[in-house]
Amino acid sequence: MLNPFIDYLLLEKKYSPHTVNAYKKDIEVFQEYLKENFQDNINVANYSQIRSWIISLVEKGISNRSVNRKVSSLNSYYKFLMKIEEIDKNPLAKHKALKVSKKVQVPFSEKEIEKVFEILNFDNSFEGLRNKLIIELFYSTGIRRIELIQIKLEDIDISQKTLKVLGKRNKERVLPLLSSIIVTLKKYIQERNVLEQISDKDYLLLTKKGVKIYETLVYRIINNYFSEASTKVKKSPHILRHSFATHLLNQGADLNAVKELLGHSSLAATQIYTHNSIAELKKVYAKSHPRNK
The missing domain is CATH 1.10.443.10 (Intergrase catalytic core)
Incomplete structure (x- = not known):
């Protein structure tokens, strides 16, 4: 179901190819994790499996901001599956984003x-x-x-x-x-x-x-x-x-x-x-x- 989602982002949401490619990569990373650790399909993944993936990302030293972005990509995918009635429940519906410290962007003088x-x-x-x-x-x-x-x-x-x-x-x-x-x-x-x-x-x-x-x-x-x-x-x-x-x-x-x-x-x-x-x-x-x- 990834290709219809990509088409949806490009054609309906009007996202740029650059943004769509980032979504695609994030979702593919989760797909690989699922296959390697649970032998499951992304469409039937549960929150426990997603949480396991999130923990693995944090343990790799990936920043909370980057982890949140990846989870956001996955959440968009599940919302799309709900929209086309491919699934009846979003496993990320009650997920709370990881806390991110606000970065102060100091401009050049x-x-x-x-x-x-x-x-x-x-x-x-x-x-x-x-x-x-x-x-x-x-x-x-x-x-x-x-x-x-x-x-x-x-x-x-x-x-x-x-x-x-x-x-x-x-x-x-x-x-x-x-x-x-x-x-x-x-x-x-x-x-x-x-x-x-x-x-x-x-x-x-x-x-x-x-x-x-x-x-x-x-x-x-x-x-x-x-x-x-x-x-x-x-x-x-x-x-x-x-x-x-x-x-x-x-x-x-x-x-x-x-x-x-x-x-x-x-x-x-x-x-x-x-x-x-x-x-x-x-x-x-x-x-x-x-x-x-």
């Missing part, structure tokens, strides 16, 4: 961002221009890593200075591009066009071998550059997205506007970025309020 662009060397080679463009796109638009990777040449309108991205659940949004990005973009495209071989012609960001960039490469680029400019423990594309939202809010941007730029479906998702904004407001308040003189 504006000075750290400036340091990357001012001090570090982005030469005019293909890779230098590509890496600069990647960082500029992350910080200037707040897009997700998968959204960056999927950008096609046709998604960019240089004359209108806009970028079209396909977000979660295939939700499309159009983002403004700064003039500085357009300059880098034009230089990069010139270098891109003279690559010896291009396999993935539709995509904007390529490796020097002419194929679409991939997740680990993007992470490596961000980590390498920001390791020179920041002492923060975590240096990733998501932290750049976090920095984008935080810095906009610090400068007085409307929360709803930031929500639309980030492609969030609700304000609740955007509000996680406000704690840094509030910290900044407290500083301004302390310096400016007449009763604090």
Whole structure:
């Protein structure tokens, strides 16, 4: 029954192939565990068996957050089986997620961002221009890593200075591009066009071998550059997205506007970025309020 579930996620729920693949892997991991330990089919698994699997994941050192995600994938599968009346009871109906400590995402400071662009060397080679463009796109638009990777040449309108991205659940949004990005973009495209071989012609960001960039490469680029400019423990594309939202809010941007730029479906998702904004407001308040003189 896994293939109909995959079709359901893709066609009805409109999940991205990347998300659907993650669901599929999680469910397959549980299927393998069931066969190896209980010789049972996933459709007849009980909560005791699922709990045994959860314990085995924790014992392997997998974080509670990752375990919860895997169980969530499995729960979605059982809800689908209920929907099509393949089963009459969801074994995960009363399951409670493992406790997860809230991770504080510390954004890069504006000075750290400036340091990357001012001090570090982005030469005019293909890779230098590509890496600069990647960082500029992350910080200037707040897009997700998968959204960056999927950008096609046709998604960019240089004359209108806009970028079209396909977000979660295939939700499309159009983002403004700064003039500085357009300059880098034009230089990069010139270098891109003279690559010896291009396999993935539709995509904007390529490796020097002419194929679409991939997740680990993007992470490596961000980590390498920001390791020179920041002492923060975590240096990733998501932290750049976090920095984008935080810095906009610090400068007085409307929360709803930031929500639309980030492609969030609700304000609740955007509000996680406000704690840094509030910290900044407290500083301004302390310096400016007449009763604090």
